[in-house]
Amino acid sequence: MGTDQRLDVLVVGGGGREHALVRSLAKSPRIGRLLCAPGNAGIADDAQTVQIETDDIPSIIAFVQRERIDLTVVGPEAPLVAGLADQLRERGFAVFGPGFDGARLEGSKAFAKEIMEAAGVPTGEAATFTSHEAALAFLREHGAPVVVKADGLAAGKGVIVAKTLAEAEAALDECFVERRFGEAASTVLMEEFLEGEELSLLSLVSGRRILPLAPAQDYKRALDQDAGPNTGGMGSYSPVPSVDDPLYQEVVETVLRPTVDELDRRGIDFRGVLYAGIMLTERGPKVLEFNCRFGDPETQALLPRLRSDLLELLWAAALGEELPNEVEWAEGPAVGVVMASRGYPASSSKGDVIAGLEAAEAMEGIEVFHAATRSSDGRTVTSGGRVLTVTGMGDTFAEARARAYAGVSAISFAGAQHRTDIALRAEEREARSRGAS
Numbered sequence: 001m002g003t004d005q006r007l008d009v010l011v012v013g014g015g016g017r018e019h020a021l022v023r024s025l026a027k028s029p030r031i032g033r034l035l036c037a038p039g040n041a042g043i044a045d046d047a048q049t050v051q052i053e054t055d056d057i058p059s060i061i062a063f064v065q066r067e068r069i070d071l072t073v074v075g076p077e078a079p080l081v082a083g084l085a086d087q088l089r090e091r092g093f094a095v096f097g098p099g100f101d102g103a104r105l106e107g108s109k110a111f112a113k114e115i116m117e118a119a120g121v122p123t124g125e126a127a128t129f130t131s132h133e134a135a136l137a138f139l140r141e142h143g144a145p146v147v148v149k150a151d152g153l154a155a156g157k158g159v160i161v162a163k164t165l166a167e168a169e170a171a172l173d174e175c176f177v178e179r180r181f182g183e184a185a186s187t188v189l190m191e192e193f194l195e196g197e198e199l200s201l202l203s204l205v206s207g208r209r210i211l212p213l214a215p216a217q218d219y220k221r222a223l224d225q226d227a228g229p230n231t232g233g234m235g236s237y238s239p240v241p242s243v244d245d246p247l248y249q250e251v252v253e254t255v256l257r258p259t260v261d262e263l264d265r266r267g268i269d270f271r272g273v274l275y276a277g278i279m280l281t282e283r284g285p286k287v288l289e290f291n292c293r294f295g296d297p298e299t300q301a302l303l304p305r306l307r308s309d310l311l312e313l314l315w316a317a318a319l320g321e322e323l324p325n326e327v328e329w330a331e332g333p334a335v336g337v338v339m340a341s342r343g344y345p346a347s348s349s350k351g352d353v354i355a356g357l358e359a360a361e362a363m364e365g366i367e368v369f370h371a372a373t374r375s376s377d378g379r380t381v382t383s384g385g386r387v388l389t390v391t392g393m394g395d396t397f398a399e400a401r402a403r404a405y406a407g408v409s410a411i412s413f414a415g416a417q418h419r420t421d422i423a424l425r426a427e428e429r430e431a432r433s434r435g436a437s
Contacts, residue, residue, distance in 0.1 A: 006032035007315065010064060011047070012054055012084070013075025014038045016338075016371035016389040017296035021073060021310075022047045023367070024303040028311035032070070037063065041380045042370025042388075054079050057087065064093055071096065071315055077293050078153055080272070081107035094318040095271070098205075098292050102263060102270040105290040109151050109189050112290045119262035121255050123287040124192035124279075132176035135188055136169065144168050145193035150175060152184030159230055159289075161193065194279040194286055199243060200236070200298045202275045203256050206317040208264045210274070212252050214305065214329055215240040216298040217426075222345055224421045231345040232386060235422030236301040237335045237397070241429045242280070251278060251285050259290070271317050300336040300369045300389040305329045335400040335423040336391040337408050341372070342415025344385035348372070352382045352414040360410040365393045365403045368411070382413055397427040 007030055011018050019042050026034055026046055037060060039049030052059045054076050061084075064072055072088055074080050074097035086099040097103075104111045116123045128151070129135035139146065148171035150158030158181045162168035168190075175185035198220075203212040216238040222228035255276050263270050275291035275298075303310065307328040316323055342349040354373065357380060361368050369391065372384030388411065392404030401423050408418055 004030075006030055007070040007311065008033040008067065009035070009071045009073060009311065010050075010067075010069045011036040011073045011075060012060060012079060014040045014043065014054070015075065015296055016369040016386065017294050017299040018075040019043050019046070019369040019371070020299045020303045020389075021075060021294065023369070024306060024310040025073070025314075028309050030309070030311055035067075035069070040370045040383070041373040041375045042368070044375070055082070057082055057084050060084060061087055061091070064088060065091065070094060071311075071318055073097070073314055074272075075293060077103065077106050077291065080292055081153060085272075094315070096314040096318045097272040098270045099268075101266075101268045102272070103292045105274070106292040107153055109149050109289065110187060113189070115259060115262055116287060119258035121258050121287055122284060124194050126189050126191040129188050129190065130186065132172060135172050135176070135190065138190060139165070139168050139172065142190075147191040147193055148172060148175065149189040149191060150181040150185035151187035151189060152181075154181040154184040158184055161230070194281050194288065196279045196281040197242060198288070199240060199251070199278040199280055199285070200275065200295055201248075201251050201256070201278060202273055202295060202298065202302070203252075204313055204317050204323060205260055205270045205272060205274045206323050207269055207271065207320045208260060209323050210252075210256055210260050211313070211323040211327065212248075212256060213302060213327060214238050215243045215248060216295070216301055218295065218298050219419060219422060222419075224419050229345055231340075233295070233297045234338045234340070234419045235336055235389075236295075236297040237333060237400070237423035237426055238298070238301045238305060239329075239333060241397075241426050241433070247280075247285070251276070255285065255287055269320065271320055296371075297336050297338055297389050300367075300391050301334045304334045304367050304391050304393055305332075330393070332393055332395045333397050333400045333423070333426070334391055334393045335397065335404045336369075336389045337404045337418055337422050338386050339388045339390065339408060339411065339416050339418045340386050341382045341384065341413070342417070344417065348382075348385040349415050350381075350383050351376070354380045354382060354387070354411065354413045356411040360390060360407040363403065363407055363410070365400070366407040367391045367393075368407065387413070387416070397423055397430045401427055
């Protein structure tokens with residue numbers, strides 16, 4: 001294909017991550033038609049939305065065939081684990097996203113542990129259980145703290161950090177007795193509790209070739225100072241001041257490369273994102289989890305900083321071709337703050353009118369990415385738990401944070417909640433560094 005030929009692109013998904021992907025793809029000089037299924041109220045301003053849900057695999061395939069889509073970019077993990085990429089590739093279509101075998105890295109935590117062990121990737125010790133009684137016996141023998149994980153997909157909520165024996169027993173009850181996570185918790189992992197600072201390192205993978213992206217850090221707990229229940233993510237920032245080049249290279253060489261090599265050894269042609277969730281412990285970096293797609297909300301902090309052509313990168317990976325040696329980034333940081341609806345993460349409020357979006361988007365250095373939003377009678381309303389990500393960019397973390405939170409302050413809806421400490425550590429580290437220099 002000539003390098004000047006335009007590409008029709010379908011983004012699958014309807015959250016903040018997909019809005020960030022759409023915004024970034026739209027900047028490419030090679031973009032033709034840009035579509036998103038199902039999209040949301042914000043994405044509808046930047047792309048043509050198609051009313052097909054992400055779990056409707058047959059309709060997505062039929063649409064790609066009918067419209068002769070050049071590149072399908074799969075945002076969420078569930079359709080990847082369901083084999084969407086395999087089915088499209090079998091029909092001759094280019095897809096950014098791994099097939100079922102590669103997506104098992106996220107679809108099964110037990111499989112991810114198996115891959116890590118075979119590849120020699122550093123990670124916490126873990127045991128796998130399909131019986132409530134056996135899990136309880138192990139717990140009572142080994143004690144707490146411990147991390148209880150549903151093996152399968154649980155929308156980012158199937159991980160419970162139990163500081164006490166009682167909390168761990170309650171977590172096992174949620175998995176095996178209450179069936180809170182359904183079939184995702186028919187197998188449960190109990191994993192060593194690791195302490196330290198978390199790091200998200202995403203890389204684009206094209207077969208055996210990897211292109212690591214800038215480091216990011218996200219915030220899983222619902223409340224300030226990492227209190228409250230786990231969520232899908234309450235905010236993120238990039239880059240990460242505590243991750244210097246030697247540490248970055250260590251993670252690439254001890255985590256990303258061995259994992260991709262092991263996948264290749266097993267005959268798995270991985271074309272998509274390999275996302276490593278890392279804990280920076282006193283004993284070095286250890287993998288908490290792997291994901292097989294762009295992170296949410298990390299993508300909302302990464303892509304506004306990207307200066308390279310995202311479409312060219314994803315197209316090369318989808319075709320299994322060479323990737324460039326590096327990616328060009330804006331020098332300044334980005335800070336993304338998630339605004340969630342009342343009750344999140346236990347529940348969510350829907351139909352609340354959102355005010356102030358235009359005012360926030362008009363601010364300098366601000367991007368507002370829609371997640372759980374829809375249009376109703378000409379107004380934008382909430383439609384789920386994580387409603388928006390407001391991303392601020394600046395020359396410093398202080399400036400990026402100030403802009404992000406100014407944007408958050410401009411937006412309102414009933415019961416809106418957000419954390420106030422996103423990237424605060426990075427701002428404080430930056431201040432100390434400037435004071436010392």
